[in-house]
Each structure stands twice: as structure tokens, then as C-alpha cells.
Amino acid sequence: MATAYRQTHDHPKEYFVETDTDTEDSDFDDFVCSDSGKSLDATIFADLEQLFQSQGSEKNDQPGKLLCEVQTEENIAEIFAEIRKEYKPTEAEWRVSNIDERKDHEAASLLDDAFESVSSEVEKSGSIEGCSSCAESVNVLDVSQFKKGQHISMPGKFGTIYQHHAIVCDVKSTSGTKAELELIHFENKDKSIRIRKGIKTYDLKNKQIYLKHYKKQRYDCQLIVSRAETILEDFKMSKFKKYNFLLLNCEHFATWCVNGEEECFQVQGALQMMVDTLTSALGIGSRVVKVVQQLVIMSTDEIAKTISSAIVPEIVLGATAGVYLLYCLAKTAYLKMAYKKNNLCLTCLKITLKEMWLGFLVFSSTSVVQLLIYTFAVPAIGSGVGIPLVVLSVLLSVALKMSVNTFLRVLRNPFGKEKTKLSRPSQLSIADIVAFSYYRLEHVAIVTDILDVNERAQTARVRCIHYGLPKLLAKRQIVEEEFEMNLVNSSWHKFDVDDTTSYACEKRLSRARERVGEKRWSKTNRSDNFCHWAVVPIARWDNYAFEEVNDKEKKNKSVEPFFNKYPGYIAEELRLGDVVDYKETGVLVRKQSKVDQGKNVVEIDLIITSFWKGERKTYTIDLKRDDIHVMYYKPALCISMQDRVERALYWEGRRNRLLWTTNGFIESCILKEEYLDN
Template structure:
């Protein structure tokens, strides 16, 4: 919301002053000092502009207070004017008071919950009259607000690649990635890229079926030099794999992303490339740096970081392993002959010194990276969730290195010398080395598997009005971080800080921490002033979610489920699976032209995309390829059960079994069993109805296919 007035200052000067979340104190000063006439009927605020007329006007002089008039112009500005406007037509304007409730409701929705706490103070009667100079002074002290197209927080670490299954998903301003044009290999109908190329979509020109013509801004080679350029490229999903990089915290909107990308394209007069962004460098300024800079304002390349990080970890692991091998060789030589080991008296200290030096270097690296992440967090370039994730991963890996290397060093020094003469010595040593490498490699995988599917911030609950049915909350459950979906809330009034919250989550019936976990619905009393459970609201606004009523229905349908898994189906998975809408990004583009170029890719895109566990009948459709009770086949029939809800139904599958194509019938109970959907590239697949028809045509026959995989490919692949 921007204040403009005609008192010797241009509107462009005042447009620089806007409200932000940090300016509620100054905003309250202005709102408290402007008195609203209550004798005139209130009018709605939406789609109108209000001007302050000269208080000398008899029609507007109501006890000397500032009165607003409404005319039919744009709502982008709130105009305060103290002089008569000679160009205005008084017959076309009518004067009335503002609907003050509507004003503050719009401010609350636009600028967050912080202003709502002082809403009653804003709407009280003015204690003193003001003139236009007081308003000017207050406006001059307003801090410059954030532009609507720019967020004050961004993060590139929590972006995720999403495979494009339909060309309609590609839109202007997206950050996309593709397998590198040179070092990409195809192995068993799967593309294996050595690296990825990144670009910004400037415009979608044409689409037809699985083909699309895009205008990209990216690093490309022109006249034997790699610079940022615009190029028009045609892709076909049958040959090209395209991933959309979904940012949970982008700083800029799509239009601004395109503008930033265009601003880096060198002008014709620039012969040295763009000096603002920098010359191409594979480690410091590559295509991924450029694309992420356009979206979040900070150049990040996780490919380059991954190479450097992997190299450092390999060196650390090799250092520890090298010390063990060196120590073992020395022990072996000591047992062999005294002459050969005569020069090894000083050498016995080398492995320990080398291992100690490696640990110190690793510690310095860990501390430096922690400080760097902290700085990025303070500057709003990293979200809190990703900061915690990165710091935990850093120190966990360092701890794993210290523990495994320390134990191995002690074993090699004290235990192995006793076992070297025996046949057990060498095998034990090899097992020790492999176990050490496995632990250092596996600890990172374990930490990653324990992360939540999405990086959502947690908001402190200050009043119960923040929590509504369909909200996701976090709290301590047996002193362990836990998540739940709120289904009901019972409070005495909107301003109450004590109430009863009903939620659905993966809980325990009883006090046995090691008992079977089950999706249950239970209530607990929440006192905001004495928040024993440390309840916080999980901010999912950046995600594409179901409506609150649908969220409640979906999560209640899973009550009684007992398929908890520590790495794939925890309480946070339950919540996000219930809330987040996955898949299609919008309606398909119309086939505007059949005259579209061909893809330059030399390979076919991957046939198999992945698998997804489903928990509700509504997420399963006839024609899906599913894995259930050891069988993989095509769903040809679904029947709802009268009692059992969304997790109990009957299903018919056509499968390849013992050289026959047969129909299997199941009574599915998703409360106790797992069902996986196998996802394949739609560009290679025929429609659902066609694959069902093909399966039914060969049902009951002796199979001509050697494996079930051949049977499925015959049913779902397009016929050439």
C-alpha cells in the first residue's frame, strides 16, 4: 500500500515509501493520528482510491478531522490531498467514510500477523487532530519497503528437481536443467549424465504433443567463446530429460527472473562478455551459478560444490586408510626382518602425524563452512531449515571421521600387532578398512534420509488464531520432534490463548516408545503462555497444497494406518503427503503449430522415472503400474468397499506369473500393507485405457515374454 498526496510532492517521490513487516510502529502512528468521521455511511475499500480534500470545504469539514472521498480509479494508491483539485468533477464524486474494519483486515492479510496484534489500537478514535504536515513527517520516516516482486528471504539449498512429464509444465521464468550434451550415456533405457546444464526459460514459443520450442538464456558457446546468450531450442520429451528446479524460497517472481537473465546478456558493443556477472568458470561461474543467481540473487553451483566436497571427503578417508595401511606394512616388516626395518624408527610416527594433520585440516574446513552458512543465514540467503541441515551434516561427517579413524588407529597400533602372525590378521585388517570407509560414507546417507521431505520454517505460536484446521504443527512427542495435522480447534474466543487442539499423527497407544506406531487422532490442551509441548506452526505457504477441508478429510482417512517406516513414512511424511499436491503444474498448452523443429539429442530419455507409495484409494487409478505383495502388474479394476474408507478396497491386476499372463485379485488394506506406483515417462507410454486393453487381450494366455518386465513394456510402450 502506498500513500500519495498532492501537496508540492510528486507521486513518484512518495511511491518509494511503502509499508513492510518491519514498519508497523510507524504505520500505527499514522493510523492512530488520522481520525475517521463516523457520521457518514461507510463504504468498501476495495478497488477505490481515497483523496483528502481541503478541510476548508464545507462539505468535508467535519469537526476539523481528515475526511476521505472515493472515486472509481485504481486501488494501487491511497491518496491524501489537502488542496482543491481544479481538474476534479465534484458531480462525479461522492464522499463517505472508510470501512475501517475493511482497511485493517486488508492490512492484516497483506502484512502478516504482526499487525493483527495491534488492530484494536489502530481502530480507536484519534486523540488529537492533525494537519497535512504531520502526515508528511510520518511518511518521511517510513522505511523503504520491499518491492512486491522481491522476497526478503531466499534459499537455493532446498530447491528440488522435478521431472517434466508434460510440456505444459514449462513456463516463463523457470530454472531448468538438462543432461550435458557431451558426457551423457544411455544404459538400459536410462540416461546417465556426468553433469547437468542449467538455463532460464525466457519464453515458450511453440508446443506440439511432446515437443516444445523454448527461448533460453544460458551460458553457451558462440564464436568459440562461452558467454551468456539467448537461444531458441527445441526439445522432445521422448529424447530429452528436462527437470524443473522448484525453489521453496525464491527471491524473485518469474517476470523479474527473466529480466535479470536478460540483463546479463552482453550487448553488441561488449566484446569481452558480460563484465557484471563474470566470465565463465567451471567452478566459480558456470551455468548453474547463473541460473540460481537469477532466481535467488546468489550464484550457487551444487555440482561444483559436490565435486569439491567429494574430493575432500575422499582425501580424508584415504588419509585414514593410508595411515592404517602404512602402519600395517610397518608392523609386517618388523616381523619379517630387522634389517629392512632399520630405517623405520622415525617412520613409526608418520601415520599418526599424518592422521592428526588431516583431522586438523578437516576441523578448520568444518568451522569455516559453519561460519559461511551462518553469514548466509543472517543475510537472508539461506533458510533456517537448510542452515540446520548443512551444519548438522558437516559436524556429523567430521565426527564420523574422528571416531572411525581414532578407533582404527588404536586397533592397528595395539590389537593388530598381536594378530599379525596369525591367519586372522590380514582378513581382520581388510574388514576394518572396509568398515571404516562404509561408516564414513553411510553417515551422510543416514542424515539425508532423516530429513523432512520439504524445508519449511517453523513459526512460534503467539495466539491460537494462527492455528486452524488443516494446519501442520510440530511439537515434542516423547521429547522427540514430531509433526501432526490439526483437525479441530476449540477456543472460547478468537483472542484466547488457551484452547484444545485435536490433531492426527503417527502416535503410540500407551507409553511404550518401541511399540507399534499407528495413525491416531487425539486432543491436548494448549496454553500459549506455557507452551510445554513447544508447539510451532509449520509454514507451508510456499508449497502447492490442498484446501484445508480436503487436508482434514485426507488425513482422517489414514487413521488406523500401521505402516510406519523410519526413513519413508514418518510423521512428517504423513503430513506432507496429506498436504502437498504433486504432479501437474497446470493445463496443457494448445497445439498452436505442427511446424516445430526436432530435438538434437542423440539418446532416448529414461523410460523408468521412479516409484511412489500411496496411502489413499483416490490416488490410485485404473491403468497404473503397481507393486503389491510381491507382484508387479497393471491395475484393470478397482472396487470400493462399503466399510473401510479410503484405505480398504478391492483391486484386480494383470501380471506375468510363471510364463502365464493371469489376473490377480486382492483385497487391499493400506492400513497394514504397502502399495507402490511405478512411474514411467509418459512420452514413451500409451494412454491408460490402451495399456489396460492390451493387457486384457493377452489375459489367460501362455506368455511369449521371458520376464514380467518385457510383459509390462509390451503393454505400456507406444507402438511405433
């Protein structure tokens, strides 16, 4: 059984050595952890394996599967109890295995000790088995995206106030924009909320559904379904036997199935919002009281004697800061504990701690500065200038605190922060994404060539394409240049990119070289964003044409047609029928690329609306300098790209009330008839 456990979790065999510690009652060797030296009694697991082999054919082998997943003493005790309940072994059968509650706990303790060193090695290597915090919600645009074992979410009963979560047990059928899914989730039925399995039919035209994309997923799809079915089969004995919208809800269940740890980010987000709201309200309130107090002191000497001793605002502000500090400390301890248990990746740990403590720092620093202004500046300059200064400082502090997290998210590296440090040049390959020091800051580039490799000296010349800075105050542009790599004196890192979801090496290089010379750097188009664009494709589900809906079906206005927009960097990304935002927003009906010296020039025709009338506008765009965006709409609600062009051309030179606004004109060109407001 120890061997089965090791194989299930891909633990290297070299961590365990067999010893000759046979006793008179045992014909099996023990396993000894090579790191801790503690032994693992093989007899217990061999007896269990024998029991499963003799009994497994009569029932399912779910207890055996679960035993291979457990990692704690509590879980092992639960599994032994489940085995006894499921198989109902006779006294003779259990006498052979000679297992009692004491040995249950002993086996659990030994099991944890044996794999303790393996877990520590996994942490040291930076490979975290499961993290739900970095999961991203991906809008489902095509029914072919549904797969068995997925974690999906959708607006709940009361709209977008909350999201309902479920595990896809099976995809029964798909047709057009409709999908018949077998789900395991918390369901309210017969006035009882419990884990249930049921078949639901969803239409992407009328239902907003999201896939949870896990960057670090502990269990594979088959095992996710098995875990969900295990809870379903005996939910009364599981931790999910009683629904609790705060502590054990549908999102807790789904994340537990995927990564083994129940988490609800809706609850966590609501809690963080409450903390931010309370600290802002109490902070601003105490500051306003302090201002009023100071003005009274300045205006009336008799009242001043009484008011000057009142320190209520300072007490409230200090108490708020103290509670905020305790909250940050408690959350830090919780996050670090989750990281040690491999339930949180290093990237999410760093990001969460940075955002939280930076928010606390902003709150504390602005509070101190404002108190100094109220106490010293206002009396010195008078109320005429002091009051506007106070109001301005309060508004600036609120704006600063609200923009901190947004600013950090904008600057976040799209590849994440976990990367492999290079120890020798041979670890680097062409088309890899690397990070190195550039003007004393971490910089990201894509490798195009590796020259003069010297493994002994750990040096090489590396050619890269990146957003370079020729001079300190010059305008950034994409260039291909050579760098000296010396791994003895400097650190180079390589980002791990999933080859199954990225372009091939040749395509990466061709895309990157096509943008050489570009001067469109911005906070959302940095060198790391450029490299991510060159490597990871954007799915274009609007290539698919869906069948028209029945006349009985009505437009569901809760489904918003528009869902995102992306910059256009090369002519290939601009397609006829696209909704393009350049100087004006319109439908692209003609495109012609031009070869110009060092420029990526394209001439386009857009059909736009002007005073209720459709008009054609022609623009010549240098994609290496000019900003242009492509608007993406949900394909389930839209007509084909060719039909978009024909509709836009129909409106050219015509007037109609639908063309009164830009949004109305765009929808009249791209949406199906039944989704138009006639």
C-alpha cells in the first residue's frame, strides 16, 4: 500500500529504502525514509492491500483510492472507519490484518513522517501541488470548452450578487450553443440544500458561464470527479454534510474537489471589502471630527479649553489602525500556514501579502500626515486655506488607497513570479522567456539566439528581443540586441511556459520579430506583456457560426454581448468584420497591408455612425506607433464575420434610429436579429 501511495503522488523511489527488519510475525520489509530515518510498517499496508484484493470485486474500490490520497492522521482515521462501514468485514478477516484504532493512528503518524521530507523537497524546488488563489475565471464562448472534471461558475439565483459553483461530472451532449452537463454541486431542492448530482442544460446565449482555469491543480480531472462522487455517495459522513453559506458553500466544495482545500474567494473578498470600508469610514470620520475640533478651537477660546483636552478622534483612529494591524498579522499567519501546507503557491503568497501590507502602509502614512496637517498646518495658515487643504488631503488619501491594488495588478507579470534560476548556459533554449537585470531592474525578453557558450566559465552571448531603452530618457522601442550572460556574477531566470497552450518556437520568433521597431510602450504593454503576446495565443471563438435560435426564445438582457478588448499589434490580428476602435469605433470592411521602410502600415476602411447615418472612414495606420484595439463580443449572440461586413455595408449612407449611438450601431451590425432592440 505504501508503494501504491508513492506511485499515486509521484514520489521518487529514492526517498525510501527497504530494510531487513523482518520479524517472526512479518514476511515484509519495512520502508525507511532516507531523510528522517523513521520506519513505515509495511505489514499494515500489505494486509490492507490483501483485504482490498479479496473484497474489492464485491464493491467499488473507492476506499482504496481514498487511502492513496490521504495525508493527515484525521483523514486516515476517517478512511479506516469508512472501510469498516463499506465492506463490513468479518472478525476473522480483521484478525488477519490485526488493525485496530491504535494502529490506525500509528500508521497515520508514520505516513506523515515518511513523506515529510518529500514535501519539504517539493517546496524547495518551488513546485506547489495545488493553489486555488491563482485560478482565473475564463468566459465560456463555445460549448467545446466544456470538459469532464472542470470547475465552473455562473451567476446565482439573485443575478450577479454571487456566483454559483459546480463540478462537471460529465458532458452529455453539445449542440450549437447548448450543452447538457451532468453536475455535482450544492442544490436547493425540497427545502433542503445538499450535495446532489443532476443534469442541466445551458444555452450560452442566455447563460453566462465561466470556467475556473487552475494554473496549479493538485488533482487530475478523473480524480476530481471521483472526489466529488465520494462526497455525493455519503455526504452525511463528510465535512459537507451541512450547507453553510459562509463556511461550507458551493465554492468551498468545488475548490476542495480540485485542490483538496476548501476555499471561498467570494467570502474572502466580502471580508476584505468590509475591512477596507470600515477602516476608510472610521479613518475619514475621525479625521473630519479632528478638523471640526480644530476649527472650534481656532474660533472660540472658551470652548477651546474644553475641546483641546478631547482626544476622541485620535483614539478612534489609533484603535482602527490597531485592529487593522491585527487583521493583517492574522491573515499573514494564515497565508504562510497555507503555503507551508502546499495549499498556496509562492506567487500568490507574495502578491497577497504585498497588496495587504501596502494598503495598511497607505492607511497609516496618510493618517499620520493628515493629523500633522490638522494639528500644526491649519492653525498656522488659517481656516480659509486650511479647510480646502484638509478636504484635498482626505480625497487624495481615499484615491490613493483605492488605486493601490489596481496599480499592483496592472504591473503584475503575466507569466507569474515563479521561475527557474539558470545554473548553466545549456539550460537555456531559443524562444525561451528569460528574466535578467536591466538598468538594475528585472527585465523580461524572448531569446532568439545563443552564441559562444562556455559551460566551464558559465558564460554565453544571448540575443534577445525586448522593449529596450537605448538611453535613460529615450523612448522605449522593441529591439533585438545581444547580452553577455555570466551566471557567476549575475542571475538569469527562465519562465516555465506550458507548451500545450502556447505557440511553437518558430511562431514565437516570427511574431516577436514582426514587432521589432515598435514604439507603443505603456504600463500595459511592457516588455513582459510583449513576450506574453508572442508566446500565448488569444482564442478567437468567433470563427464558429451558430444556428439561429427558435422564435420562442427571447433575448436575455442579463448576458452582455461585449466581453473584452485587445490591442492590435500586427495586421494579422485585424480581420474583416471585427469591431475596431481607432480614432472612432466601427466595423472593419476593408484592409490592405502596405510595405513601408521599417513600418508596419495597414490601410483600413471602417463603417461608423455619424448623426444617425452610416459613413465610411479610411485610415492609414502604422501599427508600430499607433494604438488600435479590437473589440470582442460573445459569439453565441453574434452573426458570422462575413455577415457583419454585409450588414455594415448595408448601413453605409442610410439613416436609422438604431444608428443614434455608437453602441446601437455596433449591435445592429453584429448581433442576431432576435437580440436587437427593435
